[in-house]
Amino acid sequence: MPPTDTTNPDWYHRVVDCQWACPAHTDVPQYIRLIGQGRYADAYLLNRETNVFPGVLGRTCDRPCEPACRRSRVDGTAVAICRLKRVAADLRGELAGRLPRAPERRNGKRVACVGAGPASLSVASDLLPLGYEVVIHERHPLPGGLMRTSIPAFRLPEAVLDEEIRFILDMGAEVRYGSPVASLRRLLAEGYDAVFIGSGAPRGKDLDLPGRAEGGRIHIGLDWLQSVAFGHVTGIGERVLVIGVGNTAMDCCRTARRLGGTDVKVVARRPRAFFKASDWELEDAEEEGIDILTELAPRRFVVEGGRLLGVEFDRLAWDEGARASTVMGSELLPCDDVILAVGQEAAFPWIERDLGVELGRWDLPVVDRTTLQSTLPGVFFGGDAAFGPLNIIWAVEHGHQAAISIDNHCRGVGVDERPAPRVGLRSMDMGLAQWSYHNEYNPSKRQRMEHVAMVRRFAALSVEVELGFAPEQSAREVGRCLNCDIQTVLVPELCIECDACIDVCPVRCLTITAGADEPELRGRLSAPTLHPDEPLFVSTPLPQTGRVMVKDEDLCVHCGLCAERCPTAAWRMERLELSLPRAGGVWSPDPGSAGAGTDPAAHAAAPLPGVAQR
Amino acid sequence: MPSIAKPPIRHPALPVNELGLAERDYEGAMSTLCAGCGHDAVTAAIVRALWEVAVPPHMVVKLSGIGCSAKTTAYFLRGAHGFNGVHGRMAPLATGVGAANSDLLLIGISGDGDSLSIGIGHLVHLIRRNLRMIYVIENNGVYGLTKGQLSASADVGSTSSKGTPGVIQPVDPMLLGLSLGATFLARGFSGDKAQLVPILKAATAHRGLALIDVISPCVSFNDHEGSTKSYRFTREHDVQVTTTDFVEPRPELLTAIGPVGITDLTLHDGTRVRARALPEGYDPGDRDAVGAYLREAHDRGEVATGILYVDPSRPTLHELLRVVPRPLAGLPYADLCPGAAELERFGES
């Protein structure tokens, strides 16, 4: 194996599993440490730099970071990263003066956004501080997109959403509520310097089965949730069937429980192992007494005289892997209401086909994955509108990337000329066996989120179910984080091959052995490979014997003992400081000034990449 | 002091030995020695060797005197017994323990100061007595604990950390052992566990005194240029006289290794130690030849390592004194003390 090139900005970044997995690359371990220090506002602002809506996401994020978390490989359960984000948001207090502001003098450029969902709001959040004038066109009377119209208030309190949106809009965005964009041609004619389309995937899919046209209370989930959110619907029958088992189905069934449904069933075609909803959503629904029925495919709606009596299903048996099914019989489930939660799609009836904005497969726009530009220069897409339904954090990341493109476009710079992410390393050494982070391993188990008592839960739609972490829980959960951003950095020229690091490592990450190809090296590691996808670090030849130091990054708990027991400081603990590209420059994660926003001066002072600085 | 003890979390896929114990179950307290001290690597080698041969921890007694090396008994096998005596007196302590309970495996850890300066008289008699024990000298050429004065193993010309060269002839514990009729002599290097672990495993199977001289650099006071006990010097001058395969008495293993060019030393319990002689004709059973070889090697500036000499035939202390096979500690009081009447009868006869 050739020596590892640690100057590649991805090398150390990849070690920070959560940050690497987060679409927006939120600096998770750093904000967790800030929470541990009681610096909640700093933790909040650090989050906000990348994910824009910490309070919202601390409750609702899809959390791709958690399955990636190293802790889950070490003791079986991930750090409750998402819940800790909420701790920062809950306890941050006033942010007085620490939020970015728009400059007094605008830069003269005007950008239109279609839709006031998280994608557009993130674009506005990045462009307003640079002096752009941002005009958001929203068909609804309130901003937030699906965060407001689909995610029910018992998961996301309105006040949390309102405040985080206000942080952005207060910088001076102009929002035109109640004004659906009906023609892109007309919007373009208004003379904007760039247009961002963040209109989401707002169309809930229907089920065209026998009986569907005969009337009866059959609702399309997305529309129904929206009607509930805006107060147009306030009740439902006692027996409710929700068809589909994705995230929308989970919100529909739990909302139905709160509007009068006492016998609520979710019906899925496939076996449980193949559900789209996250485990925690399923558990939360079941806790509320909702039945989840599997392997039933709807065949017809039973409607008599315009009244829905129930739904008839085919009972299915699936093969292994749930690819093919056979019908084993049928089942009639009586009900008063049916909610269809079988998917959603983007729809662009308002985009004229002759403008040069090409629409491709499934009527989705043809969009560049990096620049988010459509086939018409100056028109960008992001969020669910770009590639179909994703989630909030992806919408936010699209917003950041689109903002870079828009800024380039407006300055006459090619959208492909993007600032590169940069890495710096900062020593954590504070003297003999002293570190500027808590290096001990906390054996606590993942903390359980407490829920509001069942009797109180259904009193109103707005009663938030999750109570947040108590201070002791938060402290324990903070301690579970393994500080993966605090990297083991080797200076091979200094190693005297004393074996101290090899012997002290609690999880046997390290090996000194003769150089060889990867399969051979893996066979000689101090501990067997558990996850072959986790990379091996290989040093240049060591001075005394010419052997190499190999590190299996997989289970490293970042305890720092290798560095502490190294007599020559060949191993060091250094924090990865990842500077992310942003519209207007590169943002650097300095916790002291978190919230200062993109600062070209900070940008210039950013540390040099990797080990090269030594 | 280290900032934290070694975290309890372990790699989940590591094997257990015949006793169902993981290697980490053979560890002890967190070391407080200087970072990079050779002694810590010796500790790790002992942990590995004892785990591999699956010694029950409660059947081990750890013994030591004073010194950085002597401290290391705390850093392995927390489930074992232990006694930390005064400087240079580990040997008599061990003799007492071994006399009282011959069932226990004795592991003594000493330093070059502890064994070759202040304690050399006791070591001499221990070798003569051939008590069953593993005796490790963690040899760094200095008194580490008292800040690096040259010890009795420091070579002539080897400099102290202040730059003063040694002028007095050094004691080589291997030559000392040969002259006193030692039955198991080996030298290792803390920086080479591939060699040291099999030596230690072989020592567990030896029924007499296994004296192991381990070059174990003192990073703080004797790892500089000019020292003949540094990591670099030892690596550059290490000549592996024998390489050791420890072959447990299991038939499938015995047939797996070819017999060509190999000296087989069969130990008391059937274990075979295969010493593959690297210098042509080196015979670890030929006392005179080994002595000559070691003297010449030392004069060439070489550090000869490996299992240097084995003589499994000589009787042990218990055999010499015709002690009952049952450990004295386990004898009923009535057998140990036959009573006044018996004493009288004995006196009369």
Ligand SMILES: Cc1cc2nc3c(=O)[nH]c(=O)nc-3n(C[C@H](O)[C@H](O)[C@H](O)COP(=O)(O)OP(=O)(O)OC[C@H]3O[C@@H](n4cnc5c(N)ncnc54)[C@H](O)[C@@H]3O)c2cc1C
């Ligand atoms: C029931 C449900 C629950 C969900 N739960 C979660 C969750 O817990 N966590 C998570 O991360 N994601 C969740 N999602 C997904 C998430 O809400 C979306 O991925 C995200 O909101 C997409 O953001 P967006 O900005 O692209 O679009 P949207 O949020 O859909 O916003 C688009 C906005 O554009 C407006 N608009 C559309 N067309 C026009 C037009 N022609 N003119 C003017 N305005 C227009 C819409 O009114 C809307 O306000 C959920 C989705 C659903 C349906």
Ligand SMILES: Cc1ncc(C[n+]2csc(CCOP(=O)(O)OP(=O)(O)O)c2C)c(N)n1
């Ligand atoms: C009777 C007595 N004399 C002197 C000392 C001081 N002393 C403590 S450790 C030591 C030398 C230790 O050297 P060594 O055995 O080589 O161990 P190392 O620290 O090098 O491992 C000395 C002289 C003592 N503790 N007791």
Ligand code: SF4
């Ligand atoms: S920080 Fe060093 S000692 Fe600790 S787990 Fe990682 S490699 Fe092992």
Ligand code: SF4
């Ligand atoms: S502790 Fe330091 S000097 Fe010793 S082997 Fe490890 S990296 Fe090399």
Ligand code: SF4
């Ligand atoms: S002084 Fe020398 S012998 Fe003692 S712990 Fe430090 S390095 Fe080891």
Ligand SMILES: [Mg+2]
């Ligand atoms: Mg010494």
